[in-house]
Amino acid sequence: MELQILWAALIMYVLAGSLSIISFVMQRKPERTILAFLVLGVVLHTTAIALRWERMGHGPYITMFEALSSGIWNLLLVYTLVYWRIPAIRATAAIVTPILFLMMGWMMLFPPSEVGHKPVVYHTIWLYIHIGFAKAFISTVFIAVGISGIILSRRTEYGEIRFAHLPNDSRLDDLSFRFMAVAMIFQTLMLITGAIWAQDAWGRYWDWDPLETWAFITWLLVIFSLHLRHTYKTAPRTGALLVISVFIMAFVVFFGVPFVSTDFHQGVGRS
Amino acid sequence: MPDIPPPGIPSPGIPPPGFPSPDISKPNTVVRVLRLLASLKLTLVLIIMLLIGILIIYYTRTRFVWALAIPFIGFAINLTATVLTNPVFRRQMALLVFHLALISIALLIAIDWLTYLKGQIELVEGETFSGQTLSEESGPLHRRKLNNLQLTNESFTINYIIADGQLRRADTSNQVEWVAPDGRSGRSIIGNQEPLLLGGYRFYTTNNKGFAPIFRWRLNGADTDKIGAVHLPSFPIQLLQQKNEWTPPGSTMPVWILLQIEEEIFFPDKPSNLRVPDKHTVVVRLNAPQGDNDQRWELKPGDSVRLPDGVLTYQELRKWMGYEVSYNFTLPWLLTASVLAVLSMGWHFWRKFAARPWNPNSGESKLGES
Ligand code: HEM
Numbered sequence: 001m002e003l004q005i006l007w008a009a010l011i012m013y014v015l016a017g018s019l020s021i022i023s024f025v026m027q028r029k030p031e032r033t034i035l036a037f038l039v040l041g042v043v044l045h046t047t048a049i050a051l052r053w054e055r056m057g058h059g060p061y062i063t064m065f066e067a068l069s070s071g072i073w074n075l076l077l078v079y080t081l082v083y084w085r086i087p088a089i090r091a092t093a094a095i096v097t098p099i100l101f102l103m104m105g106w107m108m109l110f111p112p113s114e115v116g117h118k119p120v121v122y123h124t125i126w127l128y129i130h131i132g133f134a135k136a137f138i139s140t141v142f143i144a145v146g147i148s149g150i151i152l153s154r155r156t157e158y159g160e161i162r163f164a165h166l167p168n169d170s171r172l173d174d175l176s177f178r179f180m181a182v183a184m185i186f187q188t189l190m191l192i193t194g195a196i197w198a199q200d201a202w203g204r205y206w207d208w209d210p211l212e213t214w215a216f217i218t219w220l221l222v223i224f225s226l227h228l229r230h231t232y233k234t235a236p237r238t239g240a241l242l243v244i245s246v247f248i249m250a251f252v253v254f255f256g257v258p259f260v261s262t263d264f265h266q267g268v269g270r271s
Numbered sequence: 272m273p274d275i276p277p278p279g280i281p282s283p284g285i286p287p288p289g290f291p292s293p294d295i296s297k298p299n300t301v302v303r304v305l306r307l308l309a310s311l312k313l314t315l316v317l318i319i320m321l322l323i324g325i326l327i328i329y330y331t332r333t334r335f336v337w338a339l340a341i342p343f344i345g346f347a348i349n350l351t352a353t354v355l356t357n358p359v360f361r362r363q364m365a366l367l368v369f370h371l372a373l374i375s376i377a378l379l380i381a382i383d384w385l386t387y388l389k390g391q392i393e394l395v396e397g398e399t400f401s402g403q404t405l406s407e408e409s410g411p412l413h414r415r416k417l418n419n420l421q422l423t424n425e426s427f428t429i430n431y432i433i434a435d436g437q438l439r440r441a442d443t444s445n446q447v448e449w450v451a452p453d454g455r456s457g458r459s460i461i462g463n464q465e466p467l468l469l470g471g472y473r474f475y476t477t478n479n480k481g482f483a484p485i486f487r488w489r490l491n492g493a494d495t496d497k498i499g500a501v502h503l504p505s506f507p508i509q510l511l512q513q514k515n516e517w518t519p520p521g522s523t524m525p526v527w528i529l530l531q532i533e534e535e536i537f538f539p540d541k542p543s544n545l546r547v548p549d550k551h552t553v554v555v556r557l558n559a560p561q562g563d564n565d566q567r568w569e570l571k572p573g574d575s576v577r578l579p580d581g582v583l584t585y586q587e588l589r590k591w592m593g594y595e596v597s598y599n600f601t602l603p604w605l606l607t608a609s610v611l612a613v614l615s616m617g618w619h620f621w622r623k624f625a626a627r628p629w630n631p632n633s634g635e636s637k638l639g640e641s
Binding site: 223 | 312319325328463466475595606609612613620623
């Protein structure tokens, strides 16, 4: 049942995505319809995740399938909210949709397996706060990625024409770095709450385990981008490339590092 | 919020009286050096240095503190110089607070490096800790107060549950009795995530725990017995390795102690508790000198064996618990500084963004449909 609901959600996302790509090519603006599909998709997806949570007794963060599903969920939740509230970013739908399609395709490669058990160290409220900030962080960068995509695609004649109605590059750059600034705050909170959790769970707040190390390096990359842009007044295109590299880095750290080592953090596994 | 002082009126964070003011027309050498040190390009270089330092620590797995200390000290100098010379920090209070919080974090981490302690302890049920760790490391400025406190492991339970067809450890609950350095005493229940706080030290139980046969030993010629506990390797992770070498006090001949468990402790299909097996045998083996066959005895509680150096009596089997003790007194301050950093950063961006609308073309805020 919950899988059917999940598929229905994905279909809504695909509809919203396809519609935004088609409307981009046809230069139309069916924004209300796209928003409706997005909202419907997120609602269905939330239901599917909640049902699975209820049934499995643990949240969507144990298997790769769950991590991807909930990753797609939070990207779309935040994206839908911003889509609704900040019209300036609506044109990014055509840019971010392909990324989401790739993630959905990737998710389908993993069986929605029934295994998965939550180690004891996960029994704490800090886990949810920590993961919440992590999700808020990557979702916010995701929006900056959409804007950066517009800036970069304007280097082509096609993109130039299609996005002609949007504000100029430097305004978009400003907007994109606003999202980066907000993302940086979420990311900092993620690191702090992670340290609190680690202190609770293993009696040390920081130990340079793979995930901690790479998350911190990602944070440095964000700080570096903000400072670089500030110090050198970088061109919008450079800013866009920085944003995209932060997203790639964060994505690899989120979905790569925890699943290469068998548990989320090094300390978790021992029995 | 008086964070933007009117021009000419000094605000916190600017040079103290008598210090050359940064905006006099002909800067002297001090000011020029300060401005050089305040360069934001230096900040970028330092961030990259920190990044490299982290990678060095991560990949070499050393505690090569300079790899981190140098960029941190660099940040502190860079930031102090900027606070003194860059007017932006006088105009933007939030940004100043943020960067000051960052300096405090760097300082607190440095203090933590100098004063921390981290150690491992093992206590059999009934045994009291009074300062002797199995292993420990500490910063050069740590003032060790572990000998002034006492911690007795009274008893503990660990629940095991079955999940995905596998046995998994659930909660640990350990009753301890303690005496603090100031003489206060009491009893607490602690666990892997609920430490006991004693004189600034935090004691956590760990997942390192197991069984320990208790022996009474009478050395030849001695007129009193000694009691010894032989900690066998961690259980159940080392289930098949329940043996250890031990030299009774005063003896010259080490013996091997092996535990044979003759009943199920954990059941494959139902939750269980870590408990001492009623049915078990302790095997004592003496490595005979040169050529002779090894000598081997199987003991039940109460059984004695005559060894070349004395008489060994097996008394009973108990459980031991491994503890981790740590001392990091900067922790609450670190947390405070971090929270301050985040709040001031939020405040900075809030003001910055509120000054211009989020929607560059405002007016287009209704959902368009065409
Ligand atoms: C790892 C440490 C650091 C972090 C996390 C950090 C973070 C930030 C952030 C987020 C901003 C705001 C950028 C914006 O408004 O767009 C900023 C601005 C700034 N930072 Fe840092 N910074 C760090 C180190 C330093 C150091 C060492 C200096 C010393 C020179 C410094 C000097 C400044 C200055 C002068 C500004 C610009 C203020 C302005 O003109 O608006 N930062 N920093």
